[in-house]
Amino acid sequence: MHPLPGPPQAADANAISASELTRRFGDFTAVDHIDLRIAYGQIFGLLGPNGAGKSTTVKMLTTLIEPTAGTALVAGFDVMKSPAEVRRRIGYVPQMLSADGGLTGRENLTLSAQLYGMRRADRNTRIVEALSFMGLSDAAGKLVKTYSGGMIRRLELAQAMLHRPVVLFLDEPTIGLDPVARYAVWERLRVLQHDFKMTILMTTHDMDEADALCDVLALLHRGKVAVTGKPADLKAALGDGATLDDVFVQYSGSSIQEGGNYRDIRRTRTTASRLG
Amino acid sequence: MTSAAPALPPAASADIFGLLALARETAAISQVELKKLFRDPTELFSRAVQPLLWLVVFGQVFSKVRGIPTGNVSYLAFMTPGILAQSVLFTAIFYGIAVIWERDLGIIHKLLVSPAHRSSLVLGKAASAGVRGAVQAFFIYLIALVMHVQIYWNPVAIAGVFLGVAMGSAVFSTFSLVIACIVKTRERFMGIGQVLSMPLFFASSAIYPIAMMPRWLQAVAVANPLTYLVDALRGIMIQGGQSLHPFYVDLGVMAVIFVILATIASKLYPTLVR
Numbered sequence: 001m002h003p004l005p006g007p008p009q010a011a012d013a014n015a016i017s018a019s020e021l022t023r024r025f026g027d028f029t030a031v032d033h034i035d036l037r038i039a040y041g042q043i044f045g046l047l048g049p050n051g052a053g054k055s056t057t058v059k060m061l062t063t064l065i066e067p068t069a070g071t072a073l074v075a076g077f078d079v080m081k082s083p084a085e086v087r088r089r090i091g092y093v094p095q096m097l098s099a100d101g102g103l104t105g106r107e108n109l110t111l112s113a114q115l116y117g118m119r120r121a122d123r124n125t126r127i128v129e130a131l132s133f134m135g136l137s138d139a140a141g142k143l144v145k146t147y148s149g150g151m152i153r154r155l156e157l158a159q160a161m162l163h164r165p166v167v168l169f170l171d172e173p174t175i176g177l178d179p180v181a182r183y184a185v186w187e188r189l190r191v192l193q194h195d196f197k198m199t200i201l202m203t204t205h206d207m208d209e210a211d212a213l214c215d216v217l218a219l220l221h222r223g224k225v226a227v228t229g230k231p232a233d234l235k236a237a238l239g240d241g242a243t244l245d246d247v248f249v250q251y252s253g254s255s256i257q258e259g260g261n262y263r264d265i266r267r268t269r270t271t272a273s274r275l276g
Numbered sequence: 277m278t279s280a281a282p283a284l285p286p287a288a289s290a291d292i293f294g295l296l297a298l299a300r301e302t303a304a305i306s307q308v309e310l311k312k313l314f315r316d317p318t319e320l321f322s323r324a325v326q327p328l329l330w331l332v333v334f335g336q337v338f339s340k341v342r343g344i345p346t347g348n349v350s351y352l353a354f355m356t357p358g359i360l361a362q363s364v365l366f367t368a369i370f371y372g373i374a375v376i377w378e379r380d381l382g383i384i385h386k387l388l389v390s391p392a393h394r395s396s397l398v399l400g401k402a403a404s405a406g407v408r409g410a411v412q413a414f415f416i417y418l419i420a421l422v423m424h425v426q427i428y429w430n431p432v433a434i435a436g437v438f439l440g441v442a443m444g445s446a447v448f449s450t451f452s453l454v455i456a457c458i459v460k461t462r463e464r465f466m467g468i469g470q471v472l473s474m475p476l477f478f479a480s481s482a483i484y485p486i487a488m489m490p491r492w493l494q495a496v497a498v499a500n501p502l503t504y505l506v507d508a509l510r511g512i513m514i515q516g517g518q519s520l521h522p523f524y525v526d527l528g529v530m531a532v533i534f535v536i537l538a539t540i541a542s543k544l545y546p547t548l549v550r
Contacts, residue, residue, distance in 0.1 A: 062389050064549050084391055092389040096382030102312040114304035115392040117297055159386075169389075 015040045015167050015199035016061060020070035023056050030056040032223035033070065038216070040166075043193055043200045045214030047207075049252050052220040054203040055095075055171065061201070062092050062169050075166040088116070091160030095171040095203075097152050101145035105136055105155050108144060109162060116163040130158040134188060150181025157188060161196065168192065170202040174209060186213055207244035217244075219251045226251035298399075301392040305400020310407055320408075324415040327363040331356065331419055334483075344484055349516050353426050357437075357509035357517065358482030360416045364409045364441055365502055368448035369473045371405055372456030373465055379548045388546055395542040401453060402446040402538065409445030410438050426515040433512040436523060440512075443530045444505035450537040451501075457544035481506045486520070504529045 016038040023031040031053040038044045046054045059065045061074055063083040072079045075089040099108050109130060113123040131137045134154040144152060153173065160168055173189070174182040186209070192198045204210055210217055211231050218228040227234065227247070235242045238250060313320065331352070338344070339351045346354035378384050387397055417434075420427050452469070459465050479493055480502040486494055497503045508526035511519030519526070 059549070064385060064388055064546070087389060087391040090389065092386060094382035094385045096380070096385075098382035098386045100308070100312075100383060102315065103308060107308070107311065111304055111308050112390070115301055115387065115390040117300070117391065 013040070014038055014073070015042070016044075016072070016074050016201060018057075018061070018070065018072040021057070021060060021067055021072050022069040023053075023060055023065065024068045029223050031060070031067075034220070034223070034225050036072075036218065036225070038199060038201060040199050041193065041197055042215045043189065043202065043213055045210045045217040046201065046203045046220060047205075047210055047217055047248060048220035048226075052252070053223040054220055057220070058169055058171055058201070058203060062090060063087055088163075089166045091163070091165035091168045091198075093153075093156045093160050093168075093170045093173060095175065097149070097156070099144045099147075099152050099155050099159070101143065104141050104143055105131065105147070105158075106140040108155060109159055112159040112162050118163060126162055130162050133161075133191075134158040135184075148181070150177050150184060153177060153181070153185055154188065157185070157192075161192060161198070164196065165198065167199045167201065170200065172204060173202055174204075174206065182209075189213060207248060211244050219248065221252045294393075298393045298396050301396035302399040302403060305397060306403035306407070309401065309404035313404070313408060320411050323363065323367050323412060324419075326366065327359045327412070327416055328419055330359045330362070331416075331423060335359070335423075338483075344488065346485070347516070347518050349426065349514055349518075352423065353514045353517070354510070355483050356416065356420050356425050356427075357513045358480075358506050360413055360437075360441065360509055360513070361444060361480070361502055361506040362477055362482050363412045363416065364444045364505065365448050365476060366473055367408060367412060368405050368445045369452050369476075370466075370469050371401065371449035372452035372454075373462060373469075375401070375453055375456045375548070376460065376462050376465055379460070384545075385549050388549055394545050395538065397545055398450060398453060398538050398541045402450050402534070405445040405449030406442030409441040413438055413441045428513060428515045428517065430512075436512045437509055440505060440508040440523075440527060440530075443527060443534065444501075444508075447501050447505075447530050447534045447537065450534060450541050453541045454537060454544060457541065457548055460548065476500060476502050479503075481510075501530060501533050 014037050016036060018034060018036040020033045020035065021031060022029065022033050034053075034057065036044075036057075046057065048054050056065070060067050061072055061079060063079050063086050066080060074086045077085040077089070079086050099105075100111075103111070106127060109127045110123070113127060118126065128137075131140050134157060136151060136155055136158065139147065139151060144155065147155065157173075160170075170189075174185050177185065189200060189202075190213070193200060202214070214231060216229065217231055217234060219226045229237075231244060234247045235244060238246050335352045335355055338355075341351070344351055344354075375384065388394075417427065455468055455472075456465055459468060479496040479500050481497065482502065486497050486503070489497060504521070504526040507519045507521055508523055508530075510517045511523055511526075521529075
């Protein structure tokens with residue numbers, strides 16, 4: 001594929017940098033003046049209870065919704081001023097299982113390749129490569145509705161990596177997966193980070209996942225960054241033997257039940273039941 | 277030197293490469309839709325049942341009435357293009373439900389994060405709706421053949437019928453997309469789809485001439501896109517069929533409506549994920 005031109009000013013060393021990023025829905029402030037600096041090549045975890053603003057943040061960074069205030073640069077481009085440039089450089093796996101069940105795995109990938117404007121010759125090589133990378137070569141010709149949850153997730157990762165994004169956004173990548181499928185996804189994400197030099201921003205509820213995978217975490221609470229740092233440092237700050245669960249409880253006001261609306265929870269449950 | 281140069285149009289879609297990319301993306305989207313449709317063609321067949329009932333039951337009974345002035349064609353021949361237009365409308369008006377479904381699955385999110393033109397997502401759906409409408413036309417030609425309706429078997433006229441049907445399908449499916457973008461839930465969408473489809477049908481010349489309508493209904497019929505689809509088809513589908521406007525006028529009106537609806541739908545599409 002043709003190389004993408006670099007950002008207008010290469011001064012920014014971060015894959016993502018958000019300043020005072022804010023999004024209101026009517027009176028409700030979903031994301032409240034947050035700052036994020038995510039270095040190239042990191043796996044960055046966005047944690048927080050339901051309704052803390054994780055999804056809204058991801059939607060702003062992936063150009064799905066416009067910020068009410070503040071700025072964000074992704075891969076060097078402003079999400080508001082040059083959304084098209086940002087879109088060419090990012091990949092996205094939504095929380096819901098978004099591969100099209102009525103198509104085969106290969107057809108799903110072909111659609112992605114076409115929408116990302118890949119040349120036909122590159123397209124086929126990349127698709128074969130992505131399928132084998134995700135261990136889906138044998139299932140490529142089968143309809144996705146016959147896939148297991150773990151296979152669908154890996155197919156979606158294959159779709160998202162096809163155009164070699166600079167930044168990969170993952171919303172709850174392993175929610176509802178069994179442990180084997182979950183480890184398989186983790187392992188592939190590490191390879192994407194190390195061999196493909198991708199920067200990964202993921203949201204998760206799973207503290208084991210955050211601990212095992214993420215280089216840096218930010219914990220959101222009520223639309224603000226409650227705390228940010230390396231998993232080890234966050235735990236150490238709470239004393240010996242503290243776990244990330246303790247960190248989570250400490251900074252999200254000890255009540256996991258508050259916040260989160262019916263729709264969030266319903267969506268999570270729907271995804272979980274489709275995976276089951 | 278200091279005078280301000282006119283602002284350049286945005287790079288995307290302004291140049292020939294943008295247009296080519298738009299065409300490629302549109303083709304990719306419609307290809308996917310059609311693959312899914314023909315992989316499970318149950319819906320295509322079930323959609324053929326309703327026009328069959330209208331022509332065989334309603335049409336045969338009303339042919340006996342002879343109170344409806346249909347010029348020099350039989351009532352059955354008169355209503356055949358009308359029923360084709362109706363079947364196009366009823367199929368296309370529920371097209372948006374698929375978009376709501378795709379939204380709930382996150383497919384729309386993924387499409388909108390891609391660099392594809394927003395309008396290609398809309399045009400791709402409209403193109404596949406056009407092909408789907410053409411399949412309806414094929415079924416209705418078959419029914420008409422079996423029922424000995426005086427079809428005008430001219431290849432150019434038949435091509436015109438398929439073109440008109442494709443354009444009509446594009447109009448109503450895009451209209452449906454606009455509604456889907458506004459209501460966003462399946463329940464509300466189904467309600468509105470039901471509420472809209474029958475009035476559009478009755479306020480058109482599908483099963484009776486406009487001249488028979490009361491004044492106020494005539495006014496509605498003039499503003500109803502379905503009227504132009506029926507008119508376009510009636511002029512070229514049956515022997516001795518008469519239309520109010522030349523074919524190109526009917527097609528032109530539908531094309532203008534389509535461009536307006538597609539523009540609105542492209543603007544509203546991103547709001548689906550908000």
